[in-house]
Amino acid sequence: MYDLELMQYLLDLQGYLVIENALSPSEVAALNQLIDAQQLPPPGKTERFGSAPEGSGFLDWGKPFCDLLDHPLLMPILRFQLGDCFRLDRLYGMYMRNGMPRGQLHADYGATARNVNVQPGEYFPFRTNQIYNGFVVVTWNLADAGPDYGGFCCIPGSHKSHYKLPRSIAEHPEEMPCVIIPEAPAGSIVLFTEALTHGTAAWRGQHERRALLYKYCVSHVAWTAKRVAPPTTTALTSRQQILLREPGDPHLHFPSLFEGVDAP
Numbered sequence: 001m002y003d004l005e006l007m008q009y010l011l012d013l014q015g016y017l018v019i020e021n022a023l024s025p026s027e028v029a030a031l032n033q034l035i036d037a038q039q040l041p042p043p044g045k046t047e048r049f050g051s052a053p054e055g056s057g058f059l060d061w062g063k064p065f066c067d068l069l070d071h072p073l074l075m076p077i078l079r080f081q082l083g084d085c086f087r088l089d090r091l092y093g094m095y096m097r098n099g100m101p102r103g104q105l106h107a108d109y110g111a112t113a114r115n116v117n118v119q120p121g122e123y124f125p126f127r128t129n130q131i132y133n134g135f136v137v138v139t140w141n142l143a144d145a146g147p148d149y150g151g152f153c154c155i156p157g158s159h160k161s162h163y164k165l166p167r168s169i170a171e172h173p174e175e176m177p178c179v180i181i182p183e184a185p186a187g188s189i190v191l192f193t194e195a196l197t198h199g200t201a202a203w204r205g206q207h208e209r210r211a212l213l214y215k216y217c218v219s220h221v222a223w224t225a226k227r228v229a230p231p232t233t234t235a236l237t238s239r240q241q242i243l244l245r246e247p248g249d250p251h252l253h254f255p256s257l258f259e260g261v262d263a264p
């Protein structure tokens, strides 16, 4: 049994959380086989696959990808951060091969967000009416990731930081002890708020990195102006259909995901 109270605490405290064994080895293998069947070009030019919007991305590659949308383990944890009404804003897969370089550290909300006009070293008072944790990413790891290999990296607690990311960290994250690569074995999920300063570490593993990223936001927030389309190959449950709805005010214009819906 998962300790929800502990998860809520740690996700709020750290801005990210790893949950191991969310998928069994056979579930991981089934998803990997469905990805293999797509015969994607080798990772290199791009490190993303199956993105949506446009279209429905990898949701069209089989039911197991749709089942992850509202996985029963996930929903109570997302409810803590996003309330009863939230939606899937976008999704994509990530694959990397040995030697692929790191990406830039970034955050979509808070002092380090691109659209925040704060100078380095300047105090940025957080406004109480601004949503910082209203956008949560769920990464399903289909291959081992962690300090020995690379993958997701972040500065724990940085979603609560009041200062812009110093250039010394942005330019040399691999030398900074505050930047960590969490251990995230195959079958685990990494949850993180987009307000957390995070990024992609260089891939040092001999095996290919594989991860599926599902991005959820509170129902009245939209990060992208486009919408994920329902898949044509799998019939979604009523709860999954709610996740793909247009944005709207919680309860008033967007239904609850937890009351009055058939949920597993």
Ligand SMILES: O=C(O)CCC(=O)C(=O)O
Pocket (backbone or CB within 6 Å): 094, 137, 139, 151, 152, 153, 198, 199, 200, 201, 213
């Ligand atoms: O898992 C990763 O490599 C980080 C991806 C990322 O930056 C994001 O999903 O916003």
Ligand SMILES: [Fe+2]
Pocket (backbone or CB within 6 Å): 106, 198, 199
């Ligand atoms: Fe990101």
